[in-house]
Amino acid sequence: MVPEDLRYTPEHEWVRMEGDRARVGITKFAADRLTDIVYVELPEVGRTVRFMEPFGVIESVKAASDLYSPLTGRVVAVNERLRDAPELVSQDPYGEGWMILIEPADLSELERLLDAEAYRRHIGES
Amino acid sequence: MGEDRLARTPLYTYHLRLGARMVAFAGWELPLHYQGIVAEHRAVRTSCGVFDVSHMSTFWVLGSKALESLDRLLANDPRRLVDGQAFYTPLCNEAGGLVDDLVVLRFAVDRFLVVGNAARREADLAWLRLHAAAEVVDATEALALLAVQGPRSERILQPLVETSLSGLRRYRFVPHTLVAGRPATVSRTGYTGEDGFELLLPGEQAVPVWEALLEAGAVPCGLGARDTLRLEAGYLLYGQDADETTTPMEAGLRRAVKLEGRAFIGAQALRRQLETGMRRTLCGLVLEGRTIARRGCPILKDGAPVGTVTSGTWGPWVERSIALGYLPPEHSQPGSSVVVEVRERPVQAEVAALPFYRRG
Numbered sequence: 397m398v399p400e401d402l403r404y405t406p407e408h409e410w411v412r413m414e415g416d417r418a419r420v421g422i423t424k425f426a427a428d429r430l431t432d433i434v435y436v437e438l439p440e441v442g443r444t445v446r447f448m449e450p451f452g453v454i455e456s457v458k459a460a461s462d463l464y465s466p467l468t469g470r471v472v473a474v475n476e477r478l479r480d481a482p483e484l485v486s487q488d489p490y491g492e493g494w495m496i497l498i499e500p501a502d503l504s505e506l507e508r509l510l511d512a513e514a515y516r517r518h519i520g521e522s
Numbered sequence: 523m524g525e526d527r528l529a530r531t532p533l534y535t536y537h538l539r540l541g542a543r544m545v546a547f548a549g550w551e552l553p554l555h556y557q558g559i560v561a562e563h564r565a566v567r568t569s570c571g572v573f574d575v576s577h578m579s580t581f582w583v584l585g586s587k588a589l590e591s592l593d594r595l596l597a598n599d600p601r602r603l604v605d606g607q608a609f610y611t612p613l614c615n616e617a618g619g620l621v622d623d624l625v626v627l628r629f630a631v632d633r634f635l636v637v638g639n640a641a642r643r644e645a646d647l648a649w650l651r652l653h654a655a656a657e658v659v660d661a662t663e664a665l666a667l668l669a670v671q672g673p674r675s676e677r678i679l680q681p682l683v684e685t686s687l688s689g690l691r692r693y694r695f696v697p698h699t700l701v702a703g704r705p706a707t708v709s710r711t712g713y714t715g716e717d718g719f720e721l722l723l724p725g726e727q728a729v730p731v732w733e734a735l736l737e738a739g740a741v742p743c744g745l746g747a748r749d750t751l752r753l754e755a756g757y758l759l760y761g762q763d764a765d766e767t768t769t770p771m772e773a774g775l776r777r778a779v780k781l782e783g784r785a786f787i788g789a790q791a792l793r794r795q796l797e798t799g800m801r802r803t804l805c806g807l808v809l810e811g812r813t814i815a816r817r818g819c820p821i822l823k824d825g826a827p828v829g830t831v832t833s834g835t836w837g838p839w840v841e842r843s844i845a846l847g848y849l850p851p852e853h854s855q856p857g858s859s860v861v862v863e864v865r866e867r868p869v870q871a872e873v874a875a876l877p878f879y880r881r882g
Contacts, residue, residue, distance in 0.1 A: 432559045432746075434836040435812035453865065455814050457559045457836050458746055460865070482812070 397424055397521065399490055403466065403506055404515035405448065410490065411466040411509065414497075418467050421494040422454065425519045427486045432457040436482045438474040438495060445471060445498060447505050452495065454485070467505050469498035531576035532666050532728040540742055548640035548761075550577040552745050559746035563838040566714050566751055570672035571743035572735045575720075576728065578667050579643035581636040581650060582659040588632050591654035595787060596626065597770055599780035603628040608693045608709055610778050612770035613638075613649065614788030618795060619766040620773065621649050623758070625711060629697050635722070637667070639760045653787060666728035670740055671718030671751075673881070678738045679719055682731075683708060687719070702734035713748065715755025715879050753844060754837045756806060756877030762817060763804060763832040763846050771795050772848070774804045774876065802829065802848040806874040807862065809843035812836070813869045815862045819845075822861040822868070823853050831862060837878055844878050845871075 402410040408426035412419045427433065435455040445451040445465035452463040474496050478484060485493035516522040528551040537544065542553035553574065555562055565571045583592060592600040598611030608627040615621050622642040627635040638646045643662060650658045670679050680687050685699045687708070695709030704727040712718035723731060736742060749759070756774075758764050764773040769792060771779070781789055781796075809815055815834035820827045834845035845862065853860060856875040861868045 431555065432836075432838075435814065437813070455812070455836070457750060457838065458554070460814065460816065 398512050398516050398519075400512045402490070403509035403511060404518070405464055405466045405509060406518060407448075407462075407464040408519075409464055409466050411506070413506075416499070417472065418469065418498045418500050419494050420451075420466060420496045420498060421489055422463065422485065423515070423519075424489045425521075427489045427493070430454060430456040430461065431486070433482045433485050436478040436485060436495065438478065439471050441471050441474060443471050445469060445496070447502075447508075463495065465496075465498070466509055467498055467500045468502055469500040471496050472499050473497040529577070531574050532725040533574045533576065533732055536729060536732060537574065542742075542744060545745065547745055548577060550640060552577060553742075555744040555746045556742045559744070559750060560838040562741060562743040562747035563750050565741035566672045566716055566743060566747060567839045568673065570670060570674040570678045570740045571714075571747065572732065572740040573669040573671065573743050573748055574666075574728075574732070575669050575748070576666040576725070577640040578662075579638045579640055579646060580661040580665045580667070580722070581638070581647065582657075582661055583634040583636060583650070583654060584657040584659065585632055587655040588634055591656040592626065592634060593784070593786065595650065595653055596624070597775075597779040597786055597788065597792070598626075599784060600626065600628070600634070602780070605630055606695055606697065608695055608711060610693075612773075612775050612778055613646070614770065614786070614792070615649075615766060616787055616791065618769040618771075618788040618791030620760065620764050620768055620770060621766065622646050623760050623764070623775070627695055627707075627709060635661075641761050664725055666723050666725045668721040668723070668728065668732060668735070669712055669714075669718065670721065670735060671712045671714040671743075672716050674739070675716070675718045678735070678740050679708075682734050682738060702731050704731050706731065713755075713757055714751040715757075715877060716751075716881055750835050750838055753833055753835050753846065754840055754877065754879035756846075756879075758804060758846065759833060768804075769795055769800075772800050772803055800851060802850055803854050804832070804846055805829075805849045805854045806856075806876040806878060807831070807834075807845040807847055807860070807871045808874045808878070809834075809845065809862055810870040812843060813864050813867075814843050815845040815847075815864055815869070815871070819847075820863045821847050821849060821871075822863060828853055828860070840878050842878070844874075849873065
């Protein structure tokens with residue numbers, strides 16, 4: 397449920413370092429809580445996102461929720477497939493349901509995020 | 523409602539056992555969904571779903587003054603009802619504003635059941651007692667209400683019911699029959715835009731009837747799907763799309779208002795409004811793309827605010843972003859293009875004729 401190799405925000409985003417870039421999505425816990433995801437609003441490539449500030453919005457049938465960036469940096473790619481297939485977020489939250497790829501500006505921010513164990517505690521799973 | 527303990531329907535523990543996600547609604551703790559809103563919505567459009575709507579308030583209006591009291595209270599005309607018939611009706615204040623919207627069932631000339639919105643229980647009861655010469659009895663706690671909705675409803679329900687349902691027309695009901703061997707009233711009514719029935723039964727009978735319905739193939743559905751279904755069907759939700767400041771004319775309920783030769787509370791104000799015209803009417807909106815308009819979003823025309831969204835959702839069956847909102851008459855024509863501001867960003871939208879969905 398909570399992969400060991402990722403870092404997490406208390407707002408249920410995950411971040412995975414891939415070389416000098418960071419891939420961002422939301423956790424399975426968050427995707428399950430939202431259910432019926434119908435729309436993901438993502439930033440444009442090139443935009444700067446900031447540590448723990450909203451970078452987008454995820455809409456379920458019931459409500460809209462902000463997406464928080466786990467790191468400060470420049471967006472170098474967004475998952476275009478979510479435009480037509482937002483259900484990928486529920487189906488594969490740590491894989492094909494990823495949201496943005498960032499060029500991080502300050503890797504020390506990683507230390508301020510939760511590791512898998514802390515996140516598990518945060519969602520009451522340990 | 524605040525910190526008060528939430529009320530529970532007789533099926534509360536059953537919902538938990540089915541793994542429902544529970545939610546607070548109008549002072550009640552109710553299932554939001556079991557498997558998911560979209561799946562439940564589809565079950566009702568294609569097959570049959572069952573909803574626990576026991577939170578709805580129910581009031582008996584009893585005695586020899588029942589009919590004349592309701593004639594004084596209801597915007598629809600209770601004198602048109604026969605035994606075993608129900609109708610939808612606005613309940614208005616003196617200014618013509620909506621106190622609530624109701625379904626009223628005539629069991630006998632001296633015995634009517636009024637079904638209202640849970641959030642308006644106290645207000646309805648106070649209003650009915652203030653203006654009815656008849657006895658008004660709050661039956662909300664005693665009665666359970668189950669809605670069996672969808673094209674397969676009759677096929678699923680019929681084997682459980684003593685009486686034949688095939689000849690039961692919309693807004694007719696069979697009083698005091700048996701469902702799964704339990705006493706119940708079965709009415710051909712609903713809030714989903716599909717064929718379906720509502721079962722009214724003593725609270726202590728709710729569990730066995732619910733179980734029998736699930737065994738017969740009805741899919742348990744929660745408030746989430748109830749809301750998306752009613753929005754596709756273009757039905758308003760009191761408290762969201764209408765309140766005491768909106769008249770039935772503005773809320774698109776003109777057909778449920780019978781003014782001719784009547785003197786119900788609010789009739790004069792409504793007549794006056796028909797003469798002078800309305801400043802706003804409830805309209806359907808279809809937004810471009812997948813952004814969803816939520817309650818409170820401004821509606822703009824040529825950059826200027828002209829109205830407000832009152833409800834919005836993704837329509838799981840129509841697969842469009844749909845909403846209801848108030849617009850002045852000059853912008854309310856279907857096809858008229860407007861802009862809905864969602865999170866401070868403009869989204870193109872078109873005024874659409876209601877309902878968004880009509881069963882085939």
